[in-house]
Amino acid sequence: MTYVIAEPCVDVMDRACVEECPVDCIYEGGRALYIHPDECVDCGACEPVCPVEAIFYEDDLPEQWLPYLTDNADFFDELGSPGGAAKVGPTGYDAPLVKSLPPMATGD
Known part of the structure; x- marks a missing residue:
């Protein structure tokens, strides 16, 4: 079992979760x-x-x-398991579901 990041994060990417994660397993698309x-x-x-x-x-x-459960897993198909997001940095790509979404309102 794992945690999953769903649609409310799309086009927001606050990164508070990244700072809090003790094992550096949250990657940036x-x-x-x-x-x-x-x-x-x-x-x-x-x-x-x-x-x-x-x-x-x-x-x-x-x-x-x-x-989003499948989409989160699909994100790692090409990336694999690098053992920490910090050494990878922003990837610039997204999993198929997120990639297919229209731009989300950011509230600005």
Whole structure:
């Protein structure tokens, strides 16, 4: 089991979760953040600091955002398991679902 970042993060990417993650398993795409399913230790530190409430434990993922479970995993198909997001940095690409979304309102 792992945590998943869903649609509220798209085009927001606040990064508070990245700062809070003790194992550096939250990677930056072009429009969203992604939690590596094999590197996440299920500590839950990221969930309460997300200002847009986009992070869910896999079993608690709302039905409307279930596709993000697969999309988060798909993000790592090419990247693999590098063992830490800091050494990778921003990737500039996104998983298929996020890539297909229209730009999201940022509230600015």
